[in-house]
Amino acid sequence: MSARTSLLGIGDLSPDDIARILGTAERFGAVMERDIKKVPTLRGRTVVNLFLEPSTRTSTSFELAAKRLSADVVSIRGSGTSMEKGETLKDTILTLEAYGPDVFVIRHPQVGACALAGRYTDAAVINAGDGAGEHPTQALLDLYTVQHEVGSPDGLHIAIVGDVLHSRVARSGLRAFRMMGARVTVVAPPTLVPRHLGEAFGVEVSSDIRDIADADVVYVLRMQLERMGEGGFVPSLEEYARMYQVNHARLRPGQRVMHAGPVNRGVEISGAVVDGSDALIEAQAANGLVVRMAVLYDVLAGAASEPGTGDMALEAA
Amino acid sequence: MSIWPSNPRVRLPQRPGRGASVVIRGARILDPASGIDRTGDLVVRDGVIGGDPDGLDEFDGTGLTVIPGLVDVHVHLRTPGKEDAEDIASGTASAAAGGVVTVLAMPNTQPPTDNASILGSLLERAGREAVVPTGFIPAITVGQAGESLTEHGDLADAGAAALSDDGVPVGSALVMRRALQYQSATGLLFTLHEEDMALSGAGVMHEGVVSARLGLAGIPGVSEAVQVARDCALADYEGARIHICHVSARGTVDEIRRAKGRGIMVTAEVTPHHLLLTEDAVGADPDPARVKMNPPLRSEDDRQALIDGLLDGTIDCIATDHAPHLTDEKERPFAEAPFGVIGLETAFAACHTELVVGGRMSLDDLVLRMSTTPARIFGLPVPALADGATANLVVVDLAGVDRVGDRPYASKSGNAAFAGRHVTGRVMMTLAGGQDVFRRSA
Numbered sequence: 001m002s003a004r005t006s007l008l009g010i011g012d013l014s015p016d017d018i019a020r021i022l023g024t025a026e027r028f029g030a031v032m033e034r035d036i037k038k039v040p041t042l043r044g045r046t047v048v049n050l051f052l053e054p055s056t057r058t059s060t061s062f063e064l065a066a067k068r069l070s071a072d073v074v075s076i077r078g079s080g081t082s083m084e085k086g087e088t089l090k091d092t093i094l095t096l097e098a099y100g101p102d103v104f105v106i107r108h109p110q111v112g113a114c115a116l117a118g119r120y121t122d123a124a125v126i127n128a129g130d131g132a133g134e135h136p137t138q139a140l141l142d143l144y145t146v147q148h149e150v151g152s153p154d155g156l157h158i159a160i161v162g163d164v165l166h167s168r169v170a171r172s173g174l175r176a177f178r179m180m181g182a183r184v185t186v187v188a189p190p191t192l193v194p195r196h197l198g199e200a201f202g203v204e205v206s207s208d209i210r211d212i213a214d215a216d217v218v219y220v221l222r223m224q225l226e227r228m229g230e231g232g233f234v235p236s237l238e239e240y241a242r243m244y245q246v247n248h249a250r251l252r253p254g255q256r257v258m259h260a261g262p263v264n265r266g267v268e269i270s271g272a273v274v275d276g277s278d279a280l281i282e283a284q285a286a287n288g289l290v291v292r293m294a295v296l297y298d299v300l301a302g303a304a305s306e307p308g309t310g311d312m313a314l315e316a317a
Numbered sequence: 318m319s320i321w322p323s324n325p326r327v328r329l330p331q332r333p334g335r336g337a338s339v340v341i342r343g344a345r346i347l348d349p350a351s352g353i354d355r356t357g358d359l360v361v362r363d364g365v366i367g368g369d370p371d372g373l374d375e376f377d378g379t380g381l382t383v384i385p386g387l388v389d390v391h392v393h394l395r396t397p398g399k400e401d402a403e404d405i406a407s408g409t410a411s412a413a414a415g416g417v418v419t420v421l422a423m424p425n426t427q428p429p430t431d432n433a434s435i436l437g438s439l440l441e442r443a444g445r446e447a448v449v450p451t452g453f454i455p456a457i458t459v460g461q462a463g464e465s466l467t468e469h470g471d472l473a474d475a476g477a478a479a480l481s482d483d484g485v486p487v488g489s490a491l492v493m494r495r496a497l498q499y500q501s502a503t504g505l506l507f508t509l510h511e512e513d514m515a516l517s518g519a520g521v522m523h524e525g526v527v528s529a530r531l532g533l534a535g536i537p538g539v540s541e542a543v544q545v546a547r548d549c550a551l552a553d554y555e556g557a558r559i560h561i562c563h564v565s566a567r568g569t570v571d572e573i574r575r576a577k578g579r580g581i582m583v584t585a586e587v588t589p590h591h592l593l594l595t596e597d598a599v600g601a602d603p604d605p606a607r608v609k610m611n612p613p614l615r616s617e618d619d620r621q622a623l624i625d626g627l628l629d630g631t632i633d634c635i636a637t638d639h640a641p642h643l644t645d646e647k648e649r650p651f652a653e654a655p656f657g658v659i660g661l662e663t664a665f666a667a668c669h670t671e672l673v674v675g676g677r678m679s680l681d682d683l684v685l686r687m688s689t690t691p692a693r694i695f696g697l698p699v700p701a702l703a704d705g706a707t708a709n710l711v712v713v714d715l716a717g718v719d720r721v722g723d724r725p726y727a728s729k730s731g732n733a734a735f736a737g738r739h740v741t742g743r744v745m746m747t748l749a750g751g752q753d754v755f756r757r758s759a
Contacts, residue, residue: 088648111650115603132532133531171530195537
């Protein structure tokens with residue numbers, strides 16, 4: 001039954017694919033309300049999580065998602081792997097391939113690493129973040145969160161604020177929000193916006209934080225501390241905060257605020273906003289689990305069977 | 318046109334071999350610089366053009382064209398240090414297979430070619446192994462570190478063809494100035510890899526729409542243009558002569574055009590891959606490291622500026638920047654893969670397809686830009702088809718179509734940016750330094 005389709009970036013998906021995956025996530029969401037949260041759907045399948053860069057949310061939620069689906073899971077971290085002894089990504093994949101995995105979930109510090117890995121395995125590859133490239137499951141869980149908490153993204157205005165240049169979250173998010181019909185404005189210091197971003201993604205670009213005023217959702221990007229200082233992108237984090245921090249002085253009531261985490265309170269976002277009732281940050285973290293269950297289901301069973309039909313067992317094991 | 322100084326002691330060794338003796342029957346014989354364009358027989362006797370055809374082997378040239386052999390002033394032979402990727406024998410065999418009769422090798426070797434004894438050993442080795450006459454371009458600065466000058470006088474005496482820190486720019490304007498001052502004593506041309514390293518930063522591809530889309534760090538076109546502007550100003554001030562390597566960006570073409578207009582002694586080259594490909598190749602290729610090189614493939618607007626610059630003479634000549642790398646090195650995430658693509662075997666066909674078949678340039682002009690002009694700029698023997706000239710020629714089938722990569726490469730490496738593309742213009746035979754160095758197998 002396997003129709004293995006890799007998920008390397010949002011560009012691999014059509015709006016219909018996204019709707020299907022989010023629909024599956026809804027059904028898994030219902031399962032997670034139950035007492036026993038495990039389903040036999042992927043029994044006998046093997047998921048290898050290969051995380052070659054630090055991660056808490058993504059690695060935990062992928063591991064738990066695979067376990068909830070009854071798959072066998074192996075999780076490999078950057079430290080303690082043979083890659084530290086100089087093994088290339090190619091050789092690591094070829095070695096693990098010998099154990100016959102069905103899915104590789106890969107995080108890697110370099111753009112395109114997941115696509116490269118896909119050349120050396122018959123298993124599906126799910127990109128769990130490749131450098132500043134893409135983080136498609138983050139974008140899917142963001143869409144799921146918007147759909148639940150705000151409404152259909154079609155016609156919504158979403159402002160993305162902060163370091164777009166280095167952000168895979170932004171890159172996948174821009175694609176996904178645009179694909180689902182949202183209008184997107186990027187607000188950031190000019191030094192942290194890739195040249196030609198507007199042309200590349202069909203979005204508006206502004207360096208004025210006041211341009212978030214009209215947005216339904218304000219999506220705040222993490223400001224990485226190493227981006228400032230000598231030869232850096234911004235003069236200081238203090239000035240960055242003064243010019244670009246998302247705080248209550250800059251938000252109207254009812255504007256919803258998202259952040260993929262981890263947050264730097266007092267830098268890109270005020271603590272009061274993180275803790276406030278308009279923040280969707282906890283919902284994002286919670287939704288990560290069901291969306292990643294849906295993605296694992298989709299790459300393995302995928303188009304072969306619609307959720308709720310065929311052999312997808314939603315009943316508790 | 319040898320208007321500017323060059324090194325009169327330049328050495329272009331080639332392995333020993335018998336002078337070719339052959340009569341090419343019924344071909345078009347085209348040598349624009351010598352005013353030759355006729356159809357008939359071309360006699361080569363003992364490696365020299367002309368003479369009596371009696372008793373010579375015959376080569377059927379019907380439907381084929383004989384042109385002066387190509388001169389490639391920018392190749393990497395990976396010797397010493399990376400002979401697993403290329404060596405003098407394989408790199409020059411690759412040249413012969415591409416109709417190239419003279420190559421100049423860059424110094425970014427391991428160790429760098431930065432003193433007369435390394436240069437001497439390379440010249441000696443080329444004298445045993447080089448399939449075509451081969452010259453060497455030692456480093457401008459010790460270790461290519463950009464700090465102190467190599468012994469330019471010793472290098473000139475030992476037979477250097479020019480000087481370059483190719484792979485990296487000379488970062489310090491003061492060091493560049495000192496080098497340019499020395500030119501009046503040595504006659505050595507500087508052939509410059511132009512890039513402001515601070516602006517290029519950690520960039521791995523052209524800064525443009527595709528890098529924005531992919532999230533890869535960009536190398537802006539202006540990184541090249543600002544360095545070219547600096548070096549043109551220095552060359553102007555010192556009355557020195559410079560050659561700009563692998564021009565890639567519109568802004569650079571504009572700088573060179575302005576400099577030439579002011580009478581600054583600057584010449585420039587462009588690679589076939591920058592003339593044919595753009596940043597889109599990085600986005601579209603399932604194996605994008607195959608099209609990773611520095612300078613990077615840029616935008617379509619840049620590419621058109623390069624073609625326009627070549628047509629109006631701002632860019633003087635074509636050179637490949639043939640840069641072999643092992644498959645293992647390229648099978649890495651894009652940012653970790655090394656810069657560089659091979660090009661010797663495909664240069665003529667690629668340029669002929671794009672420029673001549675594509676209607677942008679005459680065949681005569683292409684021959685000048687790939688043979689006569691680069692030879693003159695670097696003060697090398699100019700391949701010619703006139704009687705009495707040493708046979709440095711290539712027989713091409715201008716209608717022959719090949720898909721790049723279908724035949725094995727003569728190079729040790731296969732990192733070809735054009736792999737899979739159909740190109741028109743097939744090298745059938747190459748005579749270099751009077752020797753018969755390549756015949757296409759059936």
